[in-house]
Amino acid sequence: YSFDDPPIEDDAEIDQNGNVDTPYENQNTGYKDVGDPVWQCRHCKAMMWYDERINKDKQTKNPKFALCCGDGKIQLPVLQDAPQPLRQLLFDTNDSQAKNFQQNIRSYDVMFAFTSPILQLDTRYNTGRGPLTFRLHGQGHHLIGSLLLLANKSPKFALLYIYDIDNEVNDKLSQNPKSKPRRFRNVSMGDFAKIFNRSSSFIVRSSSFFDLHSNMLNNNNHYAQKFRMASDKLQSSIVSNLKLKLIYDRQSDGRLYNLPNTAEVAALIVGDEHTREDGYRPDIPHKDHPNIHAAKRKKVIMREYFCYGLQSRNNEAQTILHAMILFQQWIVDDYCMIESQKLNYVRQHQQQLRVDKYINLNACNNAPETLGNEKGKRVILPSSFVGSQRYMEQLYFDGMTICGHIGFPYLFLTLTCNLAWPEIQRKIFKMKLNQLMNDLKHGHLFGPILGFIYTIEWQKRGLPHAHILIFLQPANKYPNPEDIDKIISTEIPNKYTDPKLYEIVSKHMIHGPCGLPNRSTPCMVDGKCIRFFHKKFNKAIIVDQDGFPVYRRTNNGRTDQKHGIELDNRFVIPYSPQLLLKYRTHLNVEWCN
Structure with missing residues (x-):
């Protein structure tokens, strides 16, 4: 990995102190707000965030965007306003x-x-x-x-x-x-x-x-x-027999093959004069651009079509974006169609993907298939298909290779989406994660690092979170317990001297209440907390015989009340004060053994 400072493009605005004018304040302390989507794509007029630009390693006042229209490759009709009374x-x-x-x-x-x-x-x-x-x-x-x-x-x-x-x-x-x-x-x-x-x-x-x-x-x-x-x-009483046809793709005259045998035919021709309201069709061409003749693909694929429709534009209707839970259903439906299209491609291109080697290697180990218990043609999903077994195994082996080359990680972070983020009304979790990774790589919050591994998961209640492993350089591996105590805290801050940090910790980093006062919490299994709360008071941080840290939790009298129950330092989840002030969400930081 290269952790050099990002280059600055020639057209970037630089103030008298040498700082680049970016949409959010680049500070080491204080909340880091990604702002509003005020940057307009020069091609499709979609309103984007600065952090959604194509080249995120460069600071520029004229960013380019591919998430909306592929930087000008896609041009679709403008959505018209919904008729009354729907509007x-x-x-x-x-x-x-x-x-x-x-x-x-x-x-x-x-x-x-x-x-x-x-x-x-x-x-x-x-x-x-x-x-x-x-x-x-x-x-x-x-x-x-x-x-x-x-x-x-x-x-x-x-x-x-x-x-x-x-x-x-x-x-x-x-x-x-x-x-x-x-x-x-x-x-x-x-x-x-x-x-x-x-x-x-x-x-x-x-x-x-x-x-x-x-x-x-x-x-x-x-x-x-x-x-x-x-x-x-x-x-x-005029017509006794009527035929109603749904014509998906009128490439030829249907009468050449099916002569009408009724007096009346009502034909629904999908996409005859294409509008966005008709939905996706597979023959939408890319917009003319300088490299279109050299491009391997000249048609709009389903993923590009729906990505285009997910953006907000001032010159078109916002009907879909304001449909609330129906909008969620529409997105899930779109994703299912995209995945189905990808699976169909894999099914039809098994020879090009060279799946014979997988089948031959597994023939002797697959007893049900050998005995004929599993009938039908087997379809192999390659490692390039996101979510397949081979995709997950390849990522796992890559992670283990990093561990074998660099060594074991020393810090384990968990970043969770916060519904109270000021910008949560928009799609900003990935941008927040990118900012955190940028701080870890370039900000030297925990010292220079050699590498990192992270994965994004979805909670059962619908919010995303990321698990991050950090590989520190040998000189910054915090060999002494006192060094760990400098970056990780498990105590409630002083309410009067540090009110902002106290508010964030009490809202996001207090576990429970669970145990005897509340046995109905999800962490309670067989009458015990699976997270092992509450912890014990400890005057100083120590490392136990198994190599796990036992963080400092003093009985200093500081408490926080949740659901009428007083909770002290024994219920605090380990956190980094500096990261917590900047991201204001559940951000767990653990020292790895």
């Missing part, structure tokens, strides 16, 4: 009807959807203190169902746009709000019932909402218009 329902924060819509937006979405979502949701962690999380297991499906109304069956989803549904809607809206509506009977979303139970006003106000949204869709959605046209034809 008011999404953006009005005062109207009670709009608040009801925002709180139950996913239920309303399914009510007007053309397809039935089949999702295996995990809502176990939505009962805790963390933010509401959309957690999905397995593969998601969207079923369009039959367009033929079966006997003794109610129309659902796309059928509602063809058949007369007045009586059906009234029947649904008159159901007991404490019971699960029949409309979602075939939708495997367990949280729908919880949403309905939480707000009975949803049922009361849905009748007027349905009329407003039906008119809005009929006037603005060309899919709904085609289905309504089919409905009008079916209800008339």
Whole structure:
């Protein structure tokens, strides 16, 4: 690794003291705020953070960005404003009807959807203190169902746009709000019932909402218009047989292969005149740029398409970004489609990936496959596929190689996302982590280092956190307990002489209360705290016979109250005062044996 100071580009602004003008204050002490996304991409006009620039090792006043449009390679149509009344329902924060819509937006979405979502949701962690999380297991499906109304069956989803549904809607809206509506009977979303139970006003106000949204869709959605046209034809006596086609890619005239045998054909041509509202299609070309002829890929891939749509721009609508939990569902749905596309590529390019060597090496060890117990063609995921077994094993071997070359790490840090960060309304955890790694590499907080390893994980309640191993140079390995005491503290700060640090420690670095006062905490297993709190008072730091540090925890009378229980230094999680003041979140620092 190279820990030299980052170079400064020629167009960077430098003040009289030789400092580069950057969006945040570069100080060794005090909170490090990444600011707001005030930097506009010169190509697509997306509002970005300075730390999202392409070359993060250079300071410049004209940064380039690839996260939004690939630095000009991608150009998509601008999203238009949502029609009324949807616009008011999404953006009005005062109207009670709009608040009801925002709180139950996913239920309303399914009510007007053309397809039935089949999702295996995990809502176990939505009962805790963390933010509401959309957690999905397995593969998601969207079923369009039959367009033929079966006997003794109610129309659902796309059928509602063809058949007369007045009586059906009234029947649904008159159901007991404490019971699960029949409309979602075939939708495997367990949280729908919880949403309905939480707000009975949803049922009361849905009748007027349905009329407003039906008119809005009929006037603005060309899919709904085609289905309504089919409905009008079916209800008339002119046409007895009608064909409705969904044409995904009109590269040739379908009449050459399937001659129409009915008097009327309603065709839904996806992407005939492409707009962002139609969604992704595989033949969107890259924008002309100087290197386009030498580029291996000249089409927009699915990941690039959705990355473009995730950005905020002043010149286009913010409909998707203001959809709240429906926005989360949209992101998860997009990721599933991207991963499915990658898996399909791996499946179709097994020969190019040379998976035969994996199969031959494992043939003698794979008894079920040899005996024919596992039928079908086996697909090998290479180490280049993120999340595969070979990907994880390769990272593990890389980490062990670093340990074998440099030695064992000496510091173990855990950085956790903080919901109280001033900038948390935006996607800033990775930028915070990059800042921390930059401080560790260049700021010499713990002295010069030889290397580092980190991994980003997701808590069960939905927040990300990073585990970091630091390899110090031999001269800075803190061989004496007194040296460890200089960088790691396990005591509550003085409330009067250091109020800011006291506030941060009491909010983020106090464990519990657990044990006898509170046996219901997640850390309690079989009546004991799995984190071994509370600790013992200790006048000085020592290293036990197993090489683990026993930090200094004096009985100095300083306490913090949580849930009516007084907690002292025995409940403090080890931390670095300097890092805690700068990042103001749960940031655990441990000395490794």
